[in-house]
Structures are given as structure tokens and as C-alpha cells.
Amino acid sequence: xxxxxxxxxxxxxxxxxxxxxxxxxxxxxxxxxxxxxxxxxxxxxxxxxxxxxxxxxxxxxxxxxxxxxxxxxxxxxxxxxxxxxxxxxxxxxxxxxxxxxxxxxxxxxxxxxxxxxxxxxxxxxxxxxxxxxxxxxxxxxxxxxxxxxxxxxxxxxxxxxxxxxxxxxxxxxxxxxxxxxxxxxxxxxxxxxxxxxxxxxxxxxxxxxxxxxxxxxxxxxxxxxxxxxxxxxxxxxxxxxxxxxxxxxxxxxxxxxxxxxxxxxxxxxxxxxxxxxxxxxxxxxxxxxxxxxxxxxxxxxxxxxx
Numbered sequence: 001x002x003x004x005x006x007x008x009x010x011x012x013x014x015x016x017x018x019x020x021x022x023x024x025x026x027x028x029x030x031x032x033x034x035x036x037x038x039x040x041x042x043x044x045x046x047x048x049x050x051x052x053x054x055x056x057x058x059x060x061x062x063x064x065x066x067x068x069x070x071x072x073x074x075x076x077x078x079x080x081x082x083x084x085x086x087x088x089x090x091x092x093x094x095x096x097x098x099x100x101x102x103x104x105x106x107x108x109x110x111x112x113x114x115x116x117x118x119x120x121x122x123x124x125x126x127x128x129x130x131x132x133x134x135x136x137x138x139x140x141x142x143x144x145x146x147x148x149x150x151x152x153x154x155x156x157x158x159x160x161x162x163x164x165x166x167x168x169x170x171x172x173x174x175x176x177x178x179x180x181x182x183x184x185x186x187x188x189x190x191x192x193x194x195x196x197x198x199x200x201x202x203x204x205x206x207x208x209x210x211x212x213x214x215x216x217x218x219x220x221x222x223x224x225x226x227x228x229x230x231x232x233x234x235x236x237x238x239x240x241x242x243x244x245x246x247x248x249x250x251x252x253x254x255x256x257x258x259x260x261x262x263x264x265x266x267x268x269x270x271x272x273x274x275x276x277x278x279x280x281x282x283x284x285x286x287x288x289x290x291x292x293x294x295x296x297x298x299x300x301x302x303x304x305x306x
Contacts, residue, residue, distance in 0.1 A: 032299070105238075
């Protein structure tokens with residue numbers, strides 16, 4: 001009888017093992033095949049951009065004078081451009097720039113948006129009104145025309161090309177914070193009324209610790225999801241500006257200015273290897289990020305049970 005009870009106890013312990021929230025989210029995410037496909041594409045694109053140039057025998061400026069503007073072949077898998085540069089190698093380096101711009105812009109957005117949203121939601125009153133009205137102004141101003149104006153202004157100021165990429169990252173991030181700040185503010189308004197915040201009041205903690213150590217960490221799932229989705233938007237924005245000649249300046253390659261290099265109908269029809277690979281990379285990367293972001297949102301939703 002005693003051995004039977006012990007066996008039952010062991011079975012209960014095995015069956016009722018504690019699963020962490022991260023593990024639960026990963027288990028939900030694994031059930032979403034589209035999200036997993038998006039994750040694998042993102043990983044492939046990162047490896048393609050980071051590891052690919054190391055393996056490639058060419059650099060972005062290596063010129064094959066004997067084979068300018070030739071199609072794909074054994075020597076150049078994706079052909080060469082009008083200067084004899086290997087398109088595949090430039091595509092890899094361009095991926096570094098485009099992905100870096102997207103990631104850095106989202107980091108700026110997270111830092112500014114989450115901090116202002118948390119402060120606004122915690123204090124309320126006049127501070128909340130001021131921050132939210134500033135956010136309303138940013139959201140009312142058309143995003144892309146402002147970006148084009150600022151990018152054109154930097155071109156007129158003749159800022160050196162190596163500084164244009166950091167400026168582009170900062171501008172995209174600083175114009176994108178209002179949406180995230182509203183999400184964080186809404187969650188903070190709910191969280192500040194919870195029991196654990198009453199405990200922090202009893203302990204006499206400073207407002208800074210209440211906001212950044214107790215409230216803001218509870219909004220991380222929403223911040224992660226928003227950031228994941230906004231990386232795709234930032235990559236598209238950079239590609240659009242580079243396509244218009246206002247983003248990353250040649251000879252530094254980006255997916256946008258590689259598409260922009262095909263400036264007439266003849267090149268568009270007869271030299272598809274010059275623009276199509278960059279367009280495909282933009283397409284698959286943005287779709288993959290959005291699929292993964294949607295799946296991550298569902299996986300991190302505590303109300304969703306599957």
C-alpha cells in the first residue's frame with residue numbers, strides 16, 4: 001500500500017512540474033507554423049548578411065573589368081553590375097545596412113517611447129496631458145513627407161556619407177515613438193492600481209524605482225511585439241528613402257539603393273539580376289518579421305490558451 005502511494009506521489013510530481021512563462025510562450029509559438037517559418041527566414045537573413053561577406057571572395061568594391069553587367073554564372077552567382085562588382089556580395093553587405101538601420105531605429109523608438117509612456121501613465125495629470133499632446137502632434141504630422149524633408153535637408157547640409165546612416169536610424173526612431181508610448185501608457189494605467197504597487201508605496205520606494213523596476217518590466221511582452229513589427233516598417237522606410245536617393249548613399253550598398261540603381265525601363269527589363277534580388281530580400285524579410293511578430297503577439301498573450 002505504501003509503495004503504491006509513493007508511486008502516485010512521484011507521478012503527480014512529474015505531471016505537475018512548473019513551466020516558466022517563457023517556456024509557455026515558446027510552446028505556443030511552436031504551434032504557429034507561419035511564425036516559425038518567419039523566424040527561420042529572419043535567422044537566415046541575419047546569417048546571410050553577417051556571415052556571407054566573410055565567406056565571399058569579393059568585397060563591395062571589387063571590380064571585374066572583364067565582366068561588367070553580366071548575368072548570373074559560376075564566377076558571379078548573381079551576376080555583376082555596370083562597374084563589374086559582384087551583386088551577391090553587395091547584396092550581403094546591403095543586408096547588414098538595412099537590418100542594422102531597422103534594428104537601431106527600433107531601439108531608439110523603444111527607449112524614447114517606453115520611457116515617456118511609463119512616465120505619462122504613472123504620473124497622470126498635467127504631465128500625462130503634455131506628453132500625450134506631443135505624441136498627438138507627432139502622429140498628426142505625415143511620417144514619410146517629414147522623413148523626406150529631413151533627409152533632403154541633410155543632403156543640402158552636405159553631411160558626410162558615413163554619418164548619414166546613424167542620422168537615418170535616429171530620425172526613423174524618433175518619429176516612431178508615439179505609438180509605442182500609448183501602448184505602454186495604457187498598460188501602466190492598469191498596473192499602477194495593482195496590489196504589488198500598493199506594496200511599493202508601503203515600502204516607500206522612489207518613483208524612479210517604481211517605474212523602471214516594477215512597472216516597466218511588466219510591459220516588456222507588449223514592447224517586444226511592437227518592436228518586432230516595427231523593424232519591418234523601419235526596413236521599408238530605409239529602403240524607400242534609399243530608393244529615392246535620400247537614404248544610404250552609394251557606394252555604400254543597401255537594399256533600397258540597389259533597387260534604385262535600375263533607373264530606366266531598359267535596365268528594368270534586360271538586367272533583372274541588378275534589382276530583383278534586393279527586392280526579393282526586402283519582400284521576404286518584411287513578410288517574415290510581420291509573421292513572426294503576429295505569432296509572438298499571440299504567444300505572449302496570457303489570455304490565449306491553446
